[in-house]
Amino acid sequence: MVIKALIFDFDGLLMDTETTLLDSWRAEWTRHGLRLDESTFFADHGGDTTDDQYALLAAAAGPGFDRAASHARRTAYRNERHRSLGLTAGMADWLREAEGLGLRLAVASSSRREWVAGHLARTGDLARFEVLACGDEVAGHKPDPAVYRLALDRLGLPPEAAVAFEDTPHGVSAAVAAGLRCVAIPNLYAHNARFGQATKLLQSAADCTLATLLADLEAAT
Template sequence: MTIDALIFDFDGLLMDTETTLLESWRHEWRQHGLELTEQGFFADHGGDVNEQRYAALAAAVGAGYDRAASHARRTAYRLTLNQKLEPAPGIRQWFAEAAELGLRLAVASSSHENHVRGLLERAGLAADIDVLACGNEVAAHKPDPAVYLLALARLGTERAVAFEDTPHGVAAAQAAGLPCVAIPNPYVPRSRFPAADLILPSAAAARLSEVLSGLPGRTTPRP
C-alpha cells in the first residue's frame, strides 16, 4: 500500500494527557479527604465523560459539594500539569522523518479542538500538522470512525496510516478503512489490542520507515 499521510490520535499518543487528567481528578478527590482509584476511570470510548466523574465525586462527598468550585480547582491544577508536558518519546523524530518522506500529518482526536490545538502549539508541534479533526466537529466519538473520516476528507486522500493508544481508537481507525499502529498508553494492557496491525511500546522503539515497512502489505510512502 502506498500512503500519502499519517493520522495520529492526540491524548495519550502524542502527549501524555491521560496521566494529567487522572492526576487532576486524584488531586480533587484528595481535597475532600478521599482517594480515587484508577480502576474504571478511563472510558472505553472517546468523548468527554467528566460529568459522570463529577457526579461520582459529588456522591462520595455528599451534602455541601460545590461542583463549580471543584471544577475550577481541578481544571486549574490540570493546566499546571499540562504546561509541563512534552511530546511522547520518539514523536519529534517521527515528525521529522515524515517530512523527509514527504508524508502529510493529521490529528484525529475525540477531544475539543481548543484543547488539542493549544497543547500542540505549546509543544511546538502545531506547525507540522497539516490537518486537525476534533471531537467538537463530529456527531459521534471513537470507536465511531467519524473523526477519522473527517481527517481523511480534509487530507483529500484515503491512503493513510493511523496511530492510536486505545482499543476504541484502533477500532475507529480500522472502521475508516485504515491500517492502525497501536502504542498503548500506560493505563491499557497490551493484551487489549489484538486487532491492531502492529503494536509498539513507544514511538522511540523504531524509525518511522521501519514501522511503515513492518505493516501488512508493506506500507510505503508515495514516491
Template structure:
C-alpha cells in the same frame, strides 16, 4: 503507497490522559477520598467530566461544592499540562516524515486540542486537525477519521493511524486505516489485538521500519 500519517492526540502526542487522572486523584484526595482508577477511563472518546463530577459529589455528600472543585482541579491539571511535551520517539517520527502529510484525529474538541498542539511547537507540521466537536459521534465511531481523510483528500489505504487506546484503534480500523498502537500506561496491552502493530514505545521502531518497503 502510504502518503499520510494520522495521529490521535490525548495520550499519544501529549500524555494528557495521565494529567487528567492525576488532577482527579488530586481533587478526590482533597476530600480525604481515593479515586477508583480501574473505572476512571471510558471505553470511548469524548468528555465524561459530568459523570466524574457526579461520582465525586456522591462520594463527598451534601457539602460538595462543584464550582470550587472544578476550578481547583482544572488549575492543577493545566499546571501539569504546561510541562508536557511530545514523546521523543514521536518527535523522531515527525522528523523522519519528510514528504508525508500529517493529521490529527481526536475525539476532544478543537478548543482543547489546538492550544495544546500549539504548545508543543508542532502545530505547523499538521496539515489537518479533525476534532470531536466537528463530528456526530466519538471513537470508536470512525467519523473523525473519515473527516481527517476527507480533508487530506486521501484514501484510507494511503494512510496509517497511530493510537493509544482500544477504542481509538477500533475507530481507525473501522475507517479502513492500518493502525499502529502505543498503549498508554493506563490500558492493558492485551486489549490491542485489532491493531496492525503494537509498540511499547515509539522509540522501538523507526518510521521507515513501520512504513516498510
C-alpha cells in the same frame, strides 16, 4: 497503495494528557478524604466524561460538595502540569522524520479542536499538521469512525493511503472501522491484550524509526 499520510490520535498518543487528567481527579478525591477508583476511571469511548466524573465525586463527598470550587482547583492543577508537558517519547523524532519523507500529517481526536490546537501550538508542533479533525466537528466519538473519516476527507485520500496511530482499544476500533491500518502504542492505563485489532503493536515511538515501521507495514500488505 503507497503510504502518503499519517493520522495521529492526540490525548495519550501525541501527548500524555491522560496522566495529568487522572492526577487532577485523584487530587480532588484525596482532598475529600476519598479514594478514586482508578480501575474504572478511563472510559471505553472518546469524548468528555467530566460531568460523569463530577457526579461520582459529588455522590461520594456528600451534600457539602462544591463543584465550582473543585473544578477551579482541578483545572488550575492540570494547567500548571501542562506548562511543561511535551510530546511523548520518540514522537518528535517521528514527526521530523515524516516531514523528511514527504508524508502528510493529520490529527484525529475525540477532543475539542481548541484543546488539540492549543497544546500543539504550545509545543511548536501545530504547523506540522496539515489537517486537524476533532470531536466537536463530528456527531460520534470513538469507537465511531466519524473523526477518522473526516480526517481522510480533508486529506482527500482513501484509507489505504494512510496509517493511523492510537493509544486506546476504542481508538483502534475507530481507525479500523474507517478502513485504516492502525499502529497501537498503548498508554499507561491500557492493557496490551486489548489491542487485537491493531495492525502493529509498539510500546513507544522510540522503539524504532518511522521509516522502518512504515516499511514493515508496506511489506505486510
